[in-house]
Amino acid sequence: MKVSFDDLHKAFESRVRLGIMSALAVNDSLDFSSLKEFLDVTDGNLSTHIKKLEQEGFVSVNKSFIDNKPNTRYSMTMEGKKAFDEHLGVLEQIINSQKES
């Protein structure tokens, strides 16, 4: 077996970023507190990782107001979905290569 570890995306090496992408893959959009609750991380930690995914172009941010209160929602971009799917595909190869042995 030859798994292409290089195809694992560096942006998803972090557990928190893997978690953010997993959550956004199955929800059209999520707000900060939902993501925080889902991942059980601190505000600062989550902010840092969301910013990194934004910079990669994998997550988009939509700021609006609901009842005059600011509401920020995060979504996965098409580019993010493509990269994340590829990443999971390589992880699956790794898992399968272990099962064959």
Add this chain to the structure above:
Amino acid sequence: MKVSFDDLHKAFESRVRLGIMSALAVNDSLDFSSLKEFLDVTDGNLSTHIKKLEQEGFVSVNKSFIDNKPNTRYSMTMEGKKAFDEHLGVLEQIINSQKES
């Protein structure tokens, strides 16, 4: 679905360390140059990551001489195997939770 991202082991977040463990999981032992070739990384990069896995107690090092030449071989420890299997189990949950959606 609720995947326990916390159960992903920090030691395996790095692609290179994931690769080292994958290779050692299917080979009783490997020498430095075999690992290097398998992963296509530099000497320095590989050394750093092996050291980290050694410190975690996940990889053991066996130094010997073959024809008066030093030969260093790396193996996965029982503890390493247990931790790696758990890690792959969580990754599998993540992949499956995406497929269900």
